[in-house]
Amino acid sequence: MGNLTIGCYPGLVGSMTYDFALKLADAAATKGHKVSIWFSGNATGSVKANQKHLKDYSTGEKYLKALLEKGVEICTCEACTVARGVKKDEGIPGIQWNAMHWYLAKIYSADRVLLIGGE
Amino acid sequence: MGNLTIGCYPGLVGSMTYDFALKLADAAATKGHKVSIWFSGNATGSVKANQKHLKDYSTGEKYLKALLEKGVEICTCEACTVARGVKKDEGIPGIQWNAMHWYLAKIYSADRVLLIGGE
Amino acid sequence: MSDIKLAFVVQRPQYKGETSRLAITHAIAYQTVEILLEDGQTVTPKLCFIGEGVLGLQKGQNAMDLYGITSTESHMKNALLVDLDVLVCKEDLAKYGIPEAAMPSAEEMGADKSIQIVPFTEIQKAVEEAKHVLFF
Amino acid sequence: MSDIKLAFVVQRPQYKGETSRLAITHAIAYQTVEILLEDGQTVTPKLCFIGEGVLGLQKGQNAMDLYGITSTESHMKNALLVDLDVLVCKEDLAKYGIPEAAMPSAEEMGADKSIQIVPFTEIQKAVEEAKHVLFF
Amino acid sequence: MKLGVFVSDFTLTTDTLERFKADKLGIILVQNGVYHATTKENGKASSLLDKTPNLYALSEDIQIRGMKDADVDKRVKVVNYGDVVDLIFNEYDKIAWL
Amino acid sequence: MKLGVFVSDFTLTTDTLERFKADKLGIILVQNGVYHATTKENGKASSLLDKTPNLYALSEDIQIRGMKDADVDKRVKVVNYGDVVDLIFNEYDKIAWL
Numbered sequence: 001m002g003n004l005t006i007g008c009y010p011g012l013v014g015s016m017t018y019d020f021a022l023k024l025a026d027a028a029a030t031k032g033h034k035v036s037i038w039f040s041g042n043a044t045g046s047v048k049a050n051q052k053h054l055k056d057y058s059t060g061e062k063y064l065k066a067l068l069e070k071g072v073e074i075c076t077c078e079a080c081t082v083a084r085g086v087k088k089d090e091g092i093p094g095i096q097w098n099a100m101h102w103y104l105a106k107i108y109s110a111d112r113v114l115l116i117g118g119e
Numbered sequence: 120m121g122n123l124t125i126g127c128y129p130g131l132v133g134s135m136t137y138d139f140a141l142k143l144a145d146a147a148a149t150k151g152h153k154v155s156i157w158f159s160g161n162a163t164g165s166v167k168a169n170q171k172h173l174k175d176y177s178t179g180e181k182y183l184k185a186l187l188e189k190g191v192e193i194c195t196c197e198a199c200t201v202a203r204g205v206k207k208d209e210g211i212p213g214i215q216w217n218a219m220h221w222y223l224a225k226i227y228s229a230d231r232v233l234l235i236g237g238e
Numbered sequence: 239m240s241d242i243k244l245a246f247v248v249q250r251p252q253y254k255g256e257t258s259r260l261a262i263t264h265a266i267a268y269q270t271v272e273i274l275l276e277d278g279q280t281v282t283p284k285l286c287f288i289g290e291g292v293l294g295l296q297k298g299q300n301a302m303d304l305y306g307i308t309s310t311e312s313h314m315k316n317a318l319l320v321d322l323d324v325l326v327c328k329e330d331l332a333k334y335g336i337p338e339a340a341m342p343s344a345e346e347m348g349a350d351k352s353i354q355i356v357p358f359t360e361i362q363k364a365v366e367e368a369k370h371v372l373f374f
Numbered sequence: 375m376s377d378i379k380l381a382f383v384v385q386r387p388q389y390k391g392e393t394s395r396l397a398i399t400h401a402i403a404y405q406t407v408e409i410l411l412e413d414g415q416t417v418t419p420k421l422c423f424i425g426e427g428v429l430g431l432q433k434g435q436n437a438m439d440l441y442g443i444t445s446t447e448s449h450m451k452n453a454l455l456v457d458l459d460v461l462v463c464k465e466d467l468a469k470y471g472i473p474e475a476a477m478p479s480a481e482e483m484g485a486d487k488s489i490q491i492v493p494f495t496e497i498q499k500a501v502e503e504a505k506h507v508l509f510f
Numbered sequence: 511m512k513l514g515v516f517v518s519d520f521t522l523t524t525d526t527l528e529r530f531k532a533d534k535l536g537i538i539l540v541q542n543g544v545y546h547a548t549t550k551e552n553g554k555a556s557s558l559l560d561k562t563p564n565l566y567a568l569s570e571d572i573q574i575r576g577m578k579d580a581d582v583d584k585r586v587k588v589v590n591y592g593d594v595v596d597l598i599f600n601e602y603d604k605i606a607w608l
Numbered sequence: 609m610k611l612g613v614f615v616s617d618f619t620l621t622t623d624t625l626e627r628f629k630a631d632k633l634g635i636i637l638v639q640n641g642v643y644h645a646t647t648k649e650n651g652k653a654s655s656l657l658d659k660t661p662n663l664y665a666l667s668e669d670i671q672i673r674g675m676k677d678a679d680v681d682k683r684v685k686v687v688n689y690g691d692v693v694d695l696i697f698n699e700y701d702k703i704a705w706l
Contacts, residue, residue, distance in 0.1 A: 002599045007508070009393055011130065011161055013202055014256030017518065019305055020540060023570075027591035033599070040400070041392045042130055045164055048204035056263070056308045057202035083132055083176035085167035085205075100403035104417045105410035108378050112598050113506035114516075116607045117393040121697045126372070128257055133392030136616065138441055139638060142668075146689035152697070159264070160256045175399070175444045219267035223281045224274035227242050231696050232370035233614075235705045236257040249622045249706075251520060251542050253575065289622050290520060293545060296576035304570045311576060335550045340576070362628060366609050371702050373624065385524045385608070387618060387640050389673065425524050426618060429643060432674035440668045447674060471648045476674070498530060501604075502511050509526065509606045523619050 003034045005110035007103055010118030011042035012051075012060045018043060021116055022063045029070045036073040036110075038103035041118065044081040047074075047091045061092055068094040075102045122153045124229035126222055128236050130161035131170075131179045137162060140235055141182045148189045155192040155229075157222035163200040166193075168211045180211055187213040194221045239278035245368035247286045247361070252294025252310040261285065261374035262313040269320045284364045285317060288327045291374075292334060295326065297342040315344040318351045325364060328355045375414035381504035383422045383497070388430025388446040397421065397510035398449040405456045420500045421453060424463045427510075428470060431462065433478040451480040454487045461500060464491045512536075514602030517543040517558065526608055527561070536564040536602055538594060539586065544571045547586040559585050566597065610634075612700030615641040615656065624706055625659070634662040634700055636692060637684070642669045645684040657683050664695065 008021040021043075025035045039047065046060040053059040064074060075096035078088075088097055096102070107113050127140040140162075144154045158166065165179040172178040183193060194215035197207075207216055215221070226232050248261045265283040272280070287295060294310050301309035317324055331338060341353045354360075365371050384397045401419040408416070423431065430446050437445035453460055467474060477489045490496075501507050513532035518541040527537075537558060539547050546556035547567040559565060565586040569579060572588065579588045589597070598605055611630035616639040625635075635656060637645050644654035645665040657663060663684040667677060670686065677686045687695070696703055 004595075004598070009396065013199075014160065014259075016253060016305060016541060020518075023591050024594060028595045028598075031592065031595055033595065040396055041133065042161065045203060050206075051204040052201040053306075054198055054202050055302070055306075056198070056259075058305065058307060059202070079173055079175070080132075082171040083173050083178070084164060085170040085180075087169075099406070100400045101407040101410060103400065104403055104407040104419075107380065107506060108407070108411055108415060108417050110506070112603075112605055113508065114598070114605045114607060115508035115510070116516075117396075117508075117510045118391070123693075123696070128260065133395075135389060135441060135639060139616075142689050143692060147693045147696075150690065150693055152693065159260055172442075174438070174442075175395075177441065177443060218270070219264045220271040220274060222264065223244075223267055223271040223283075226244065226370060227271070227275055227279060227281050229370070231701075231703055232372065233696070233703045233705060234372035234374070235614075236260075236372075236374045247624075249624045251545075254519070254542050288627070289624065293520065293542070293549070294575050298576040298578075300573045300576075304574050309574070309576075333552055334545075335553065358627065365628060365702075368702075371611075371704055373704050373706055383526075385526045387643075390617070390640050424529070425526065429618065429640070429647070430673050434674040434676075436671045436674075440672050445672070445674075469650055470643075471651065494529065501530060504604075507513075507604050507606055509608055521621050523621060 001032045001034065002111040003109055004028050004112050005036050005106045007038045007040065007115040008043045009041035009116060012046035013057050016058065017116055017118055018046065018060065019058050022067065025067055025072055029067065029072050036106045038075055038106065040077040040080050044076045045084045045086065047076045047081060047095050048086045049090060049092045064092055064095065120151045120153065121230040122228055123147050123231050124155050124225045126157045126159065126234040127162045128160035131165035132176045135177065136235055137165065137179065138177050141186065144186055144191055148186065148191050155225045157194055157225065159196040159199050163195045164203045164205065166195045166200060166210045166214050167205045168209060183211055183214065241280045241282055243368045244281060244283040245286060245365045245371045246283050246374065247288060247365065247371065248291035248374045249289045250374065251290040257374050258291065259310060259313065262317055265322055266317055266320055284323045284325060286325045286361045286364055288330055288358065288361055292326055292330045292336065295342065296336065296340040311342045314342045315347060318344040318349040319347060321351055324353045325356050325361055326353055327361055328357050331355065377416045377418055379504045380417060380419040381422060381501045381507045382419050382510065383424060383501065383507060384427035384510045385425045386510065387426040393510050394427065395446060395449060398453055401458055402453055402456055420459045420461060422461045422497045422500055424466055424494065424497055428462055428466045428472065431478065432472065432476040447478045450478045451483060454480040454485040455483060457487055460489045461492050461497055462489055463497055464493050467491060511604055512602045514538060514597060514605045516540055516607040517546065519543055520545040524608060534564065535562040536566065536597065537562055538597065539567040540571050544568065544575065547583050548572065548577050548581045555583055559583055568594065609702055610700045612636060612695060612703045614638055614705045615644065617641055618643040622706065633660040634664065634695065635660055636695065637665040638669050642666065642673065645681050646670065646675050646679045653681055657681055666692065
């Protein structure tokens with residue numbers, strides 16, 4: 001089994017690139033691979049807890065919690081997140097908050113790296 | 120003096136299109152024009168209060184408050200905002216929350232309309 | 239009694255960011271704007287699709303099952319149900335080989351209007367006749 | 375003792391969204407990653423600019439006064455100060471008429487490294503030699 | 511190198527894919543990138559399909575747009591998320607999202 | 609109609625500007641759009657500058673990129689935010705952001 005590290009930068013709502021990152025992570029974890037996800041840029045807004053799911057908008061919370069339960073490690077860039085007004089105690093429990101070197105450390109042991117830069 | 124309605128959809132951080140919208144609104148208000156701003160899409164994330172201003176990221180709060188004081192009307196799309204996990208009591212005071220028809224109503228009396236769709 | 243005409247022009251493909259979808263929902267909001275206006279004041283958008291904006295309008299979309307969101311097709315039907323004029327550029331459908339029969343219809347839901355497949359000149363006219371133009 | 379080589383390739387212009395700037399700051403983070411790794415484990419990114427990615431790298435930027443944010447120039451200097459290899463595609467600078475002398479330098483701040491203006495083949499080589507490649 | 515590239519747009523704004531050489535190149539069409547597999551612009555299939563015999567398109571992203579697997583150019587293999595995971599791990603050693 | 613258009617990118621992904629006709633067209637270059645005024649690709653000025661004599665570029669967006677007003681093509685007038693407001697109200701009746 002392999003080790004996949006995904007960097008995801010696009011925002012939660014709108015582009016569905018974010019949804020792609022989560023679905024890919026889920027498919028890889030389901031096959032038994034070790035998966036970690038790094039959020040930076042607009043994606044960091046998605047770690048806020050208590051997202052209201054309207055049917056016209058993607059939502060992340062339910063899927064993020066399911067991934068955490070499957071053993072996927074998820075970390076958000078702390079600076080990017082607080083710059084968007086989201087504080088740590090407002091975040092989804094289980095998601096890590098760290099600096100960019102978290103991503104590089106995961107890359108160190110990854111077999112495959114996918115950076116989805118977005119935009 | 121004229122009446123300018125700006126629709127702003129891009130996010131607060133990163134693209135600086137958001138900054139453009141605010142600077143244009145400020146310049147128009149300074150010249151005595153009546154200005155209203157409608158936030159939809161990613162821009163709605165910017166109405167959250169207590170944004171931490173790091174020097175690597177645009178911030179909206181200070182500028183939004185200054186615009187409100189100059190008499191600029193600002194309104195965020197409620198559905199877009201709650202979909203991003205921001206609740207009304209977490210918002211910057213003075214910014215209105217309403218549905219998309221708010222924007223159309225402002226357009227009704229506008230002399231000039233600028234929609235910045237972004238992306 | 240006065241009406242303000244608007245042209246909403248969608249020039250980017252559906253399912254590319256949120257903006258192209260917001261064009262449709264913002265146009266639909268013309269139906270409820272009366273609560274914020276005086277009697278006799280109206281706003282009338284025409285919703286126009288050009289260029290890659292015509293991509294992603296086809297019927298048969300499966301967005302709710304696959305991504306948990308409302309499809310563009312469903313938004314288009316709502317637009318027709320509230321009597322919006324929806325213009326799709328004929329030349330651009332042809333350019334991308336999209337059959338005109340693939341456009342959604344809300345006829346069976348009781349809509350009086352259908353999507354109007356028109357030459358670009360009609361969209362130029364809608365833009366000229368509008369007081370304001372909004373590009374998405 | 376093992377090092378993982380990475381290639382960060384910036385292909386979009388600076389000041390276009392946040393992604394191109396995040397490439398630089400993420401590369402700089404290689405300097406502090408040791409706190410999360412075992413002794414002797416290192417990660418070494420090469421930061422490469424191609425295509426429109428070379429736009430917005432010029433010196434003389436005035437971002438703090440005008441927009442209240444750190445300039446790309448300042449990030450580039452930081453990258454040099456932490457000894458990153460920064461490769462800028464020679465053909466693309468020429469294509470856009472940007473003089474090589476317009477590239478920022480951190481020499482007066484004590485940096486040992488300078489921006490390396492290299493033919494595209496060198497960037498292809500960096501990508502081949504890397505274990506992973508990240509496009510921004 | 512064996513490079514697997516995700517293409518998520520129809521109109522590409524960079525020529526990156528043209529420039530890098532790979533011993534083995536795979537193109538995985540996702541999101542609006544699937545139009546490269548389903549849509550002929552002015553009757554002509556996308557030139558992306560000439561770049562490599564290793565072409566894939568994500569089924570979910572075809573279906574959400576109201577198209578069917580049958581609309582896909584014969585050179586392109588329709589895959590699901592699980593297939594994409596296998597491609598990433600088994601067929602390519604570097605992965606890029608352009 | 610008198611149409612004032614904001615252009616905020618260097619590589620444009622739509623041909624909208626080519627297609628609509630206006631009696632008077634103004635182009636206001638902002639953000640990465642200012643490269644149309646400052647940068648010659650392969651020695652050639654942007655074809656956008658041939659579209660109309662009414663060309664403007666935002667000074668702040670030139671300066672943030674390390675360029676100077678002197679780098680701007682002579683056909684383009686450098687303006688500030690206040691000037692843009694005046695253009696919007698006095699010179700054009702419809703405004704677009706492409």
